[in-house]
Amino acid sequence: MKYTEREVLQFVEENDVKFVKLMFCDIFGALKSISIVSSELGNVFRKGLIFDASKLIGFMNVSSTDLLLFPDPNTLALLPWRPQQGRVVRFFCTVKYPDGTVFEGDGRSFLKNAIDYAKAKGYNFQIGTSCEFYVFEKSQDERPTKIPHDYAGYCDAAPVDKGENLRRDICLTLEQMDIFPESSRHENGPGQNEIDFQYSNALKAADNLVTFKNVVKSVADRNGLYATFMPKPLYDRPGSGLHITLFCMKGTENIFAPRCGELSKEASSMTAGILNRIKDITLLLNSTASSYSRLGNLLAPKYVSWSHENYAQLLRVPVSGQEENGIILRSPDNTCNPYFALGILIYACIEGAVKGAELCEPVNFSTTGASREVLSKLEKLPESLDEAVKAANDSEFLHEHMPENLLSHILAVKAAEAKEYNSCEDKDAFETVRYFYTL
The missing domain is CATH 3.10.20.70 (Glutamine synthetase, N-terminal domain)
Incomplete structure (x- = not known):
């Protein structure tokens, strides 16, 4: 409003x-x-x-x-x-x-500039999100533990799913703040939940993500629980991601609405734009060492791949005939600054559209169990915080679109974090101490 x-x-x-x-x-x-x-x-x-x-x-x-x-x-x-x-x-x-x-480090202004840049090219992005998080019990002295709130699985119902009332409380609180969740469910992991949001303009989507995290933690605390957005709080269980759906209007038309079962040239080029820059921008989408414990494990994306139908790929671009079709990106997590993350994704889409980038062939098979020969042909996402820092540092694209002193500071801080992580023998303990109590 x-x-x-x-x-x-x-x-x-x-x-x-x-x-x-x-x-x-x-x-x-x-x-x-x-x-x-x-x-x-x-x-x-x-x-x-x-x-x-x-x-x-x-x-x-x-x-x-x-x-x-x-x-x-x-x-x-x-x-x-x-x-x-x-x-x-x-x-x-x-x-x-x-x-x-x-x-220069004001993320809302960075995102506003990206939105204005897209509008100058004739494009208006709408963004929806799906956010995963874990809920844990607290000890008698109110300290967070790693005991999951429940041991339910994907889409289980109460009473196995103990998070039902918590999600209800979260959704009702958000609605009082004029933020409207679309659906909620129990996710695969014990104590893991997901809430999906309606499409909105990019700035509101980023504001809503920040508000959402604050609400989740506040409501969980009010219920005597601890919620965390740490990407991999339990090493042998699914990680928590932030799935981002972008659809793009040109005038009154969504360019991702399929034509005779196919993507338009602009939609294909925007998809290629993200794929071409995904390694450069992964540091802005997955900003902690814990992020890379999640990627490549238990269906979290590992390869630079896309598909119309396969849910396990990095990008999915449905051609189901719906007007709200868009690019669904599965690699990000809630460690990102959503303003920089959404802004840089918009720049990547526009670059692809302006340059008429060619989209590679889809990967319509499951990479789990595929032969080494097949997998060797696929490019990988950065597999560590170290690799993500190097890719960002080498990226002309990031140096073009981000203030130099901002990018330099991000790189310096994250390089130091990666060095500290690499020197630590107990990686799980490092991630718990560094991230579990803060994210």
Whole structure:
């Protein structure tokens, strides 16, 4: 919904709002917030709110100056799990320097630029997501354990599926924030759940992902449980991914709507655009060492491949005749900064369309059990954080589309993380300590 600053201030006054949470993500997608009393909101709209970015590694070690938060009035939302008297609202913010220029690491601005770039070429992307996460029990002293909330499997029903009421609570909370889940289910792993979302514009889809993660963790905590988006919390069980579906409008037409059972040339070229750049951008889609424990295991994608029908490939592009057909990308996980992830995917699609990239042949067979000779012909995704860092560093595409100091900082931090991971003998312990309690 569109709001003016005046309408927001009126809403705050009329709805007994006492506190405002100014939310923003660091360059790695970690959610941060600062709270203000509602009487200060008008001043913050005009002047911004200063914070010390030097204390946060995710703000590129900015030390010469403070940064400022400017709330986006269109992102107004009540937090339903907070008290109904003295209510709390949140806004997502644009991060700027004191001179008014946008901070290079502001993901929302990066995504806005990608959206504008696509529109200038005549394209408008709509994005849907499917998000997987695990739920674990807490100990008596409220610490997270690795005891799954249940031992149900894919699409099992209650009472085996103990997550049914939790997912219901999550979905109802999201709806109160004008975020509309499409479906929910138990996934393959014990205590693993999935919630799918309706299509929306790219910026809203990214905002919704950030909100979703916050809601899941808050609702789970309220129920005495611990939710994690760690890609591989249980080494011998399925990992948790973030499946991204992109469909693209050109005027009033979805270019991925099949024509006589075939993709249009533009749709094929956009698909090729993602395949051609997927190794370059994997670091932005899968940003932790745990991400690569997931990829290539238990049906998570390993190869740079696509298919119309085979669900196990990296990309699936259905030709079922539905108007909402699109590209379904299965490799990302929720360690990504969704603003950079969706933005760079849009740039890859547009590059493919503009250059008329040729789409390779589909892989319509299961790679599980395929012969070495067959598999040797398929290109692989990066198999480690090390490989992903190198591919990103060598990528002309990323250097073209991302601010150089932003990309350099991401590469430096992730190279150090990969080095630390490689030097650790107990990889499972490293992943648990580094990621389980934070993601």
